[in-house]
Amino acid sequence: xxxxxxxxxxxxxxxxxxxxxxxxxxxxxxxxxxxxxxxxxxxxxxxxxxxxxxxxxxxxxxxxxxxxxxxxxxxxxxxxxxxxxxxxxxxxxxxxxxxxxxxxxxxxxxxxxxxxxxxxxxxxxxxxxxxxxxxxxxxxxxxxxxxxxxxxxxxxxxxxxxxxxxxxxxxxxxxxxxxxxxxxxxxxxxxxxxxxxxxxxxxxxxxxxxxxxxxxxxxxxxxxxxxxxxxxxxxxxxxxxxxxxxxxxxxxxxxxxxxxxxxxxxxxxxxxxxxxxxxxxxxxxxxxxxxxxxxxxxxxxxxxxxxxxxxxxxxxxxxxxxxxxxxxxxxxxxxxxxxxxxxxxxxxx
Amino acid sequence: xxxxxxxxxxxxxxxxxxxxxxxxxxxxxxxxxxxxxxxxxxxxxxxxxxxxxxxxxxxxxxxxxxxxxxxxxxxxxxxxxxxxxxxxxxxxxxxxxxxxxxxxxxxxxxxxxxxxxxxxxxxxxxxxxxxxxxxxxxxxxxxxxxxxxxxxxxxxxxxxxxxxxxxxxxxxxxxxxxxxxxxxxxxxxxxxxxxxxxxxxxxxxxxxxxxxxxxxxxxxxxxxxxxxxxxxxxxxxxxxxxxxxxxxxxxxxxxxxxxxxxxxxxxxxxxxxxxxxxxxxxxxxxxxxxxxxxxxxxxxxxxxxxxxxxxxxxxxxxxxxxxxxxxxxxxxxxxxxxxxxxxxxxxxx
Numbered sequence: 001x002x003x004x005x006x007x008x009x010x011x012x013x014x015x016x017x018x019x020x021x022x023x024x025x026x027x028x029x030x031x032x033x034x035x036x037x038x039x040x041x042x043x044x045x046x047x048x049x050x051x052x053x054x055x056x057x058x059x060x061x062x063x064x065x066x067x068x069x070x071x072x073x074x075x076x077x078x079x080x081x082x083x084x085x086x087x088x089x090x091x092x093x094x095x096x097x098x099x100x101x102x103x104x105x106x107x108x109x110x111x112x113x114x115x116x117x118x119x120x121x122x123x124x125x126x127x128x129x130x131x132x133x134x135x136x137x138x139x140x141x142x143x144x145x146x147x148x149x150x151x152x153x154x155x156x157x158x159x160x161x162x163x164x165x166x167x168x169x170x171x172x173x174x175x176x177x178x179x180x181x182x183x184x185x186x187x188x189x190x191x192x193x194x195x196x197x198x199x200x201x202x203x204x205x206x207x208x209x210x211x212x213x214x215x216x217x218x219x220x221x222x223x224x225x226x227x228x229x230x231x232x233x234x235x236x237x238x239x240x241x242x243x244x245x246x247x248x249x250x251x252x253x254x255x256x257x258x259x260x261x262x263x264x265x266x267x268x269x270x271x272x273x274x275x276x277x278x279x280x281x282x283x284x285x286x287x288x289x290x291x292x293x294x295x296x297x298x299x300x301x302x303x304x305x306x307x308x309x310x311x312x313x314x315x316x317x318x319x320x321x322x323x324x325x326x327x328x329x330x331x332x333x334x335x336x337x338x339x340x341x342x343x344x345x346x347x348x349x
Numbered sequence: 350x351x352x353x354x355x356x357x358x359x360x361x362x363x364x365x366x367x368x369x370x371x372x373x374x375x376x377x378x379x380x381x382x383x384x385x386x387x388x389x390x391x392x393x394x395x396x397x398x399x400x401x402x403x404x405x406x407x408x409x410x411x412x413x414x415x416x417x418x419x420x421x422x423x424x425x426x427x428x429x430x431x432x433x434x435x436x437x438x439x440x441x442x443x444x445x446x447x448x449x450x451x452x453x454x455x456x457x458x459x460x461x462x463x464x465x466x467x468x469x470x471x472x473x474x475x476x477x478x479x480x481x482x483x484x485x486x487x488x489x490x491x492x493x494x495x496x497x498x499x500x501x502x503x504x505x506x507x508x509x510x511x512x513x514x515x516x517x518x519x520x521x522x523x524x525x526x527x528x529x530x531x532x533x534x535x536x537x538x539x540x541x542x543x544x545x546x547x548x549x550x551x552x553x554x555x556x557x558x559x560x561x562x563x564x565x566x567x568x569x570x571x572x573x574x575x576x577x578x579x580x581x582x583x584x585x586x587x588x589x590x591x592x593x594x595x596x597x598x599x600x601x602x603x604x605x606x607x608x609x610x611x612x613x614x615x616x617x618x619x620x621x622x623x624x625x626x627x628x629x630x631x632x633x634x635x636x637x638x639x640x641x642x643x644x645x646x647x648x649x650x651x652x653x654x655x656x657x658x659x660x661x662x663x664x665x666x667x668x669x670x671x672x673x674x675x676x677x678x679x680x681x682x683x684x685x686x687x688x689x690x691x692x693x694x695x696x697x698x
Contacts, residue, residue: 175544191613195526198674225574225575325547
């Protein structure tokens with residue numbers, strides 16, 4: 001069974017779930033164009049999750065994907081948080097705002113919960129993908145109970161084998177070029193993170209389930225090349241960031257269109273976990289990776305007031321400008337048009 | 350004109366020049382199998398260069414490539430060298446050997462020189478490739494005078510445009526997966542270094558000359574995928590390291606065959622310039638990158654006595670175990686067989 005048959009989609013294209021910049025509107029557009037649209041749920045309250053799922057069910061009859069994080073909740077570490085607060089304090093002073101340590105206790109991004117699964121059960125999404133591993137077995141079984149296909153990301157061969165052993169239906173091989181959070185969950189060694197060209201064929205060789213290539217893929221040639229490497233399909237994120245249906249901020253859009261977008265780095269400053277973003281002032285001055293950044297996802301809230309204030313003045317110095325290493329596919333066109341452009345010929349799909 | 354026509358080779362496969370681990374024997378084997386064998390010349394004395402060229406001319410009538418570095422000579426920096434000597438001193442003590450600062454003055458790797466060009470002129474190699482940019486215009490003109498085709502590596506779109514403006518015949522797009530030295534020469538920002546999947550299509554779009562993909566390519570599917578991305582051919586290094594014709598040391602071979610080879614990093618500790626190698630003790634403890642490592646190529650000689658002593662005791666703790674991010678193509682088979690395995694069907698080549 002190929003990926004399209006497995007997920008009941010027309011094109012072997014998955015729109016990457018991108019928390020904060022993608023919602024139901026983008027997912028619906030991609031689904032209706034024949035790809036698999038994805039709703040990132042990590043930052044949604046249960047009410048908003050339900051609203052978004054209602055919108056998707058209303059506007060498409062096609063299969064869609066909902067994506068959840070499944071990280072362990074961070075353990076409080078007051079000395080580390082205090083050290084981080086002191087490190088970023090000069091920036092708060094610069095903007096004349098109070099560096100409120102209490103803000104660090106707000107997570108911002110949530111792991112999948114039983115409450116969220118109950119909301120999902122109302123809508124029975126056909127595909128559920130995970131980042132940072134998988135949820136506990138009983139929760140995964142519940143998600144499977146309505147027939148959902150399960151996807152998760154692997155950044156190494158070891159992670160791919162682990163996911164296969166847990167019974168996932170397909171594995172997303174996330175190459176180092178990819179924008180946003182590295183899905184890594186068995187090791188925190190960034191040196192073990194390989195580029196798409198090296199990673200995809202090694203995972204394809206190691207597992208029996210379909211492999212979805214991600215990272216650096218931005219056009220039809222990229223999709224075709226990934227299939228030649230043995231992938232059954234691709235997941236594309238960055239290229240969708242300029243689509244009108246994306247919720248990408250104007251400042252983020254401007255950055256993606258600038259030369260700055262050619263220099264990205266994997267940073268932990270914005271969330272506590274390694275993620276690829278366009279290099280900006282905070283990354284240059286404190287990173288891109290810094291051991292004292294609070295544990296995921298606390299680092300995000302730790303600088304949230306600073307980010308808000310700076311953005312209100314037109315500055316992205318403290319904003320996570322998520323992007324992969326290939327922004328050449330970013331186009332200000334409807335997501336349906338972009339999705340269809342990823343396959344050389346629809347007849348072949 | 351395609352790459353095979355340009356270089357007069359049968360297969361679109363270039364064996365990467367790998368100083369220290371590859372010599373005339375490997376180049377000859379690849380040439381006679383229909384690929385472009387490469388002789389790395391950066392560590393060769395003029396006498397050895399002449400001997401190697403004599404061997405190549407004697408054992409193959411096919412076109413071959415000679416590769417030279419063209420870095421600027423390092424400026425002496427006694428305080429940096431002294432700091433480095435102090436940093437590595439405990440390792441010398443551990444092995445009971447003297448940390449002789451004088452050894453730092455021996456370069457080990459040489460930029461192309463007029464004397465070397467005179468030796469080349471005796472043999473008129475059909476292809477000459479460069480790393481770290483290009484030599485001065487008059488020297489390049491001399492190399493061109495016998496009809497040699499000129500190649501050089503680009504690690505960014507900017508470097509590719511620079512090389513095209515200087516009139517190179519083809520550009521090697523060196524993705525971040527690649528083993529050994531990053532060819533970067535316009536910027537020292539490692540964040541600007543993209544993976545093969547992101548880099549190749551962007552360079553292909555930017556230039557008119559043929560583009561040779563390098564980095565993470567290890568088998569026929571990898572070659573085919575690179576061509577789909579728009580490359581006219583590929584350069585493959587790591588996969589050749591276990592061939593009997595390679596001069597790879599037994600310790601290096603053992604490392605390549607071990608699980609350790611799955612974790613590489615870009616390090617400047619072994620030469621002073623960023624290069625990808627299997628992570629070992631020195632990289633773990635002092636790097637992988639360290640700002641006080643002596644300027645290229647002095648760092649290599651700075652630890653040479655330590656490396657020698659450790660290797661004599663079977664340790665690779667201080668050895669540069671060059672490797673790319675995809676060692677899955679490393680096979681203990683003759684280089685001719687390996688070269689031919691890189692194309693799905695010789696009839697299509």
